Amino acid sequence: MPKHEFEVDMPCTGCSNAVNNVLKKEDVKFEIDQPKNLVWIESDKDAEVLMEMLKKAGKQVKYNGTK
Known part of the structure; x- marks a missing residue:
């Protein structure tokens, strides 16, 4: 299964928690x-x-490719 890398604007822990919560719902x-x-x-x-x-x-999200 490919591993995709993204740059996501997350200057604080709250920002990374928001990303975490969204991805948890997506299986x-x-x-x-x-x-x-x-x-x-x-x-x-x-x-x-x-x-x-x-x-x-x-x-804001930027796709860096697969790793």
Whole structure:
């Protein structure tokens, strides 16, 4: 399963919690590195679909590719 990397604007713990809460509802495996503003999602879903999921947290999102 591919691991997608995203840059997400998360300047505070509350921001990373918002991203965490959104992704918990989506049934995907993920990791968040709040100090580096990075989120990794393991999923067979299209990157655009994953990006839209992340945007539900109200943060700016940039797709960096698969790792």
